[in-house]
Amino acid sequence: xxxxxxxxxxxxxxxxxxxxxxxxxxxxxxxxxxxxxxxxxxxxxxxxxxxxxxxxxxxxxxxxxxxxxxxxxxxxxxxxxxxxxxxxxxxxxxxxxxxxxxxxxxxxxxxxxxxxxxxxxxxxxxxxxxxxxxxxxxxxxxxxxxxxxxxxxxxxxxxxxxxxxxxxxxxxxxxxxxxxxxxxxxxxxxxxxxxxxxxxxxxxxxxxxxxxxxxxxxxxxxxxxxxxxxxxxxxxxxxxxxxxxxxxxxxxxxxxxxxxxxxxxxxxxxxxxxxxxxxxxxxxxxxxxxxxxxxxxxxxxxxxxxxxxxxxxxxxxxxxxxxxxxxxxxxxxxxxxxxxxxxxxxxxxxxxx
Numbered sequence: 374x375x376x377x378x379x380x381x382x383x384x385x386x387x388x389x390x391x392x393x394x395x396x397x398x399x400x401x402x403x404x405x406x407x408x409x410x411x412x413x414x415x416x417x418x419x420x421x422x423x424x425x426x427x428x429x430x431x432x433x434x435x436x437x438x439x440x441x442x443x444x445x446x447x448x449x450x451x452x453x454x455x456x457x458x459x460x461x462x463x464x465x466x467x468x469x470x471x472x473x474x475x476x477x478x479x480x481x482x483x484x485x486x487x488x489x490x491x492x493x494x495x496x497x498x499x500x501x502x503x504x505x506x507x508x509x510x511x512x513x514x515x516x517x518x519x520x521x522x523x524x525x526x527x528x529x530x531x532x533x534x535x536x537x538x539x540x541x542x543x544x545x546x547x548x549x550x551x552x553x554x555x556x557x558x559x560x561x562x563x564x565x566x567x568x569x570x571x572x573x574x575x576x577x578x579x580x581x582x583x584x585x586x587x588x589x590x591x592x593x594x595x596x597x598x599x600x601x602x603x604x605x606x607x608x609x610x611x612x613x614x615x616x617x618x619x620x621x622x623x624x625x626x627x628x629x630x631x632x633x634x635x636x637x638x639x640x641x642x643x644x645x646x647x648x649x650x651x652x653x654x655x656x657x658x659x660x661x662x663x664x665x666x667x668x669x670x671x672x673x674x675x676x677x678x679x680x681x682x683x684x685x686x687x688x689x690x691x692x693x694x695x696x697x698x699x700x701x702x703x704x705x706x707x708x709x710x711x712x713x714x715x716x717x718x719x720x721x722x723x724x725x726x
Contacts, residue, residue: 376449376585384649386442387658388642394661396435396638398698401525401672403428420691425614426607428694433627434634436528437577441635443532444581447539454540461536464725469529471723472666473512473522479670492674498522525669531574539578546582554583564624573628591639599640606637656706662724664705672701 378386403424447457481500483489509515511522513530520527535542546553560567561576583589613630617623648654679693712720720726 375451376445376588378449381646384646385639385642386446388645388648388654389438389638390442391648391654391658391661392638392642392645393435393438394665395698395702396432397525397665398668398672398701399427399694400429400432400435401669402676402694402697417687420687422611422614422618424691424694425618426610429617429622430610430614430630431634433631434638437573437631438635438638439528440532440535440574440577441581441584444535444539444578445584447536448543448582448585457536457539461533465529465533465536468662468666468723468725469521469526469533470512473526476523476670477511492677523666523669525665527571528574531570532578534570535574535578542579543582546579546586550583550586553579562625562628564628591636594636594639595643597640599644602637602640606633609633657702660706660709663709664702666723667705667708668701671704672697675700675704 477500480493480498483493484500503511506516510518514521514527521530557576557579559565561572563572565572567575609630613626617627649658676693676697679697683689683693709720
């Protein structure tokens, strides 16, 4: 079985991956406050809903797109378990272990330096007090943690496990395509806890194979009027956000809207495909994996620094929310460039290259 990807589609995938990384950053820049409207403060309510739309509605398409693209790229060609396992150990498992270890060492060192304690003391992350279960949890969350020490790396953990079971998933879909589809849709929409995997991980990884199996193409989406779709999509996103802030997140509606967001991001990527021929765009695409691996704790530290330097109010917080991912992208680009100059070999090892 083969799923031919044209040069344009390949460039489009790179843009989608870049956009997804940016969306993930905006999820993690989310302040995490309890959202709620104030009757006497219109501007506060506007700020609240805009941030919620970005972080909790639009950006939620980022991680599912990663799983879908990873699956599509895997299944588009025939592969053996041994061949795929070897590649994924190099590309996923080694970066996962190394990046977790780097940050654990950084925390262990700076938690013992008085000046830096305020930035590195987080509940549950006091390294010197860890027991054996805490150390295992940092890499394989199974006791007190639900995510690894560098928690955005849960995606790599799930992706590695899915690659281990990729041939089994393929065989099940080939034998029971309709039954399996109904099953995973139910698991995902109802957000059923699978223990070792998140429901969205299994769902979108499986959908990647369905796309390959039935040779599904998305070119017809390009015929849609982008401006009209954008207006309808953004109005819908604000309605979803309004309902979720006032009441609560309704999993079925929220998850279905993720599919709509993924389709819309495909259209946005088509409009941004010029980035693959742009010097800055190429650099961002090239560094997207590094940004993903190293953004989280850097974002936390920069936020803490900004909180200490700048007095907080809802307008300032909103500005910080918008600027923080951009600061982290620039910081990661600088660090990756310096790292490559110092030791390109170690950089390639950490990046799984």
